[in-house]
Amino acid sequence: MRRWLFWIFLMLFVGGLVAVPGGNRVGVRVADGFDMPVGKPNADGYYMSRGFLSYHPGEDWNGVAGGNSDLGAPVYSIGNGYVTFAMDARMGWGNVVIVRHAFVEAGQLKTVDSMYAHLNQIMVRKGQQVSRGQQVGTIGTNRGMYTAHLHYEIRKNLFIGINRSAFAKDFTNYYRPSQFIAQRRSLPGAGQTAQIVVNTYKTDQPGFVFPPGGGDSRGAVKKKASPARSGNFRVNRFDDVGY
Numbered sequence: 001m002r003r004w005l006f007w008i009f010l011m012l013f014v015g016g017l018v019a020v021p022g023g024n025r026v027g028v029r030v031a032d033g034f035d036m037p038v039g040k041p042n043a044d045g046y047y048m049s050r051g052f053l054s055y056h057p058g059e060d061w062n063g064v065a066g067g068n069s070d071l072g073a074p075v076y077s078i079g080n081g082y083v084t085f086a087m088d089a090r091m092g093w094g095n096v097v098i099v100r101h102a103f104v105e106a107g108q109l110k111t112v113d114s115m116y117a118h119l120n121q122i123m124v125r126k127g128q129q130v131s132r133g134q135q136v137g138t139i140g141t142n143r144g145m146y147t148a149h150l151h152y153e154i155r156k157n158l159f160i161g162i163n164r165s166a167f168a169k170d171f172t173n174y175y176r177p178s179q180f181i182a183q184r185r186s187l188p189g190a191g192q193t194a195q196i197v198v199n200t201y202k203t204d205q206p207g208f209v210f211p212p213g214g215g216d217s218r219g220a221v222k223k224k225a226s227p228a229r230s231g232n233f234r235v236n237r238f239d240d241v242g243y
């Protein structure tokens with residue numbers, strides 16, 4: 001029985017490696033559960049300063065000591081996964097890491113992206129496999145734009161990337177982050193490998209060039225411009241300001 005499982009998993013794993021040159025599928029270790037991205041595993045020493053709102057499809061987490069006391073503190077991947085984005089997206093985002101996770105729920109293989117934003121430091125690279133609880137960066141301020149905090153999101157929709165303005169900020173595209181984690185602390189599938197689709201963001205497409213100053217703009221569905229938002233780029237500074 002165990003030998004049989006071993007060969008199945010080996011084939012899945014090798015299949016994943018072979019698929020890499022094609023660019024669209026990779027093998028990833030299935031997440032055996034999820035933990036909080038700060039104060040691992042239970043967010044000890046942190047509190048949620050801003051929750052999921054119609055204009056803020058994620059959560060902000062701060063150290064209980066307040067101010068910039070959490071600047072430089074570690075940010076961890078919520079589960080096993082594959083880094084799909086790791087760079088300075090400028091604008092309201094700053095340094096961003098996105099990890100794609102495969103997990104098994106109700107007998108089905110599912111995928112989500114976890115996003116970690118405003119990081120002071122990025123400690124992984126795109127294309128890297130990461131483990132549950134592995135440090136991916138440190139808490140930052142996005143060049144002094146905010147008091148230090150972690151903004152994180154969990155997306156059902158694997159096409160969002162840093163192009164958030166093109167997608168509805170609701171539960172068709174997102175999970176409520178801490179609720180998602182609380183309900184999935186322990187999952188089946190430990191030790192298994194699954195095939196996931198990658199290179200799904202606009203920024204992954206051949207020829208994509210970041211506009212001067214950063215990301216969230218080209219090809220986005222433009223909303224009606226208000227005076228505060230006029231200009232060439234959709235800036236999510238106003239969506240995601242401060243705490």
Ligand SMILES: [Zn+2]
Nearest residue numbers: 059060151240
């Ligand atoms: Zn935020």
